[in-house]
Amino acid sequence: MTDPSLRIGIAGAGAIGTTLGVRFALGGHRVSVLARGGTLDAIRDHGLRLVDRQGEHHAPATAGGPDDLGEQDVLFLCAKAQDLAALARSSQGMIGPGTLVVPVVNGIPWWYFEGEGGRHDGRTVRAVDPDGSLKALLPMDRIIGSVAFITAERLAPGVARSLNPLRLSIGEITHRHTGRADRLGAVLTACGIDTTVSDRVRDPLWTKVIANLTSNPLSVVTGATLRDIYGDPSLAPIARQMLDEALLTAASFGARVALDPVSLLAMGAGMGDVKTSMLQDFEKGLPLELSSICDAVIELAEMQGLSMPLTKNIASLVRYKSASAAGCRKEEGAP
């Protein structure tokens, strides 16, 4: 990464992909976006658009499908966990021998045990990579772990809005400190994405997973926003109990979670009437990101001989609700 202008690939042009793509283009990098359907047409015709704290931006980008885009210096994979394997397959042409691959996906990633050095080193997380496709398709020695502390929404194909500060944690998945992670962190920060490079990227990862796990599924069961999930006298004890289950699991893997339970609940309640991404997906009839946010955490707990009974039950309720809503939509003739 000596050329100041990098070839940066964005695979998955939703809320996060569009936000990152615009920021990179504004930073002077050559952005190529892997998209499909109407999103591909819109980006080809109009480029990418972002409304953020700095204003409204329009950025040029090359857009294409699986066979159109060449090797990149860095490839960001920006999709929901359940879509990642298909996206990784479509992105193969963008990955060359030197490409760094940065998945920006919530939840426990498939690479969790790669280079982790513990007693489960190299083990697959079945919930997120059931048939080993991700491990086979993506070069483990060039994965940079990432955790996105960003809020972004997709307003239209190729158009996103992100009004909170853009923060990212990245790090080598092997705990090593390397120049390539530092250089990537500097590129991101120069593009307006405030990036921390950590030798322990699994720590912020657990912090984020715990925030998602304690709020996203409960929001689907109840329809509640963060204010009530963490602050309402009926719901907050449920969130607290799920938090305790998750903290125990994180601690069993030696994770240092940034927030204590009381602060996390207070911070969550203080975020106000925010609908979680899972509730938004549920309301749109989209598949939910349960594999990486719930199932993978439960799988990790069970590997350590722990159980997460409440989390498991809440995840089952969400699955039931999501399946029955899909059934109703089918009966009503919706697509």
Ligand SMILES: NC(=O)C1=CN([C@@H]2O[C@H](COP(=O)(O)OP(=O)(O)OC[C@H]3O[C@@H](n4cnc5c(N)ncnc54)[C@H](OP(=O)(O)O)[C@@H]3O)[C@@H](O)[C@H]2O)C=CC1
């Ligand atoms: N949005 C947010 O505020 C945050 C999101 N995250 C996490 O980041 C990840 C991405 O989220 P987000 O950007 O919101 O998700 P979106 O659903 O907005 O975007 C995902 C994009 O990936 C595209 N995609 C999926 N599969 C393929 C494929 N095979 N080929 C081409 N394109 C594909 C989708 O295309 P199509 O539209 O055609 O289906 C969609 O545009 C998730 O794990 C999310 O939880 C993390 C922090 C904050």
Ligand SMILES: CC(C)(CO)C(=O)C(=O)O
């Ligand atoms: C807002 C927050 C932190 C809630 O878990 C989130 O990341 C989401 O909605 O997916």
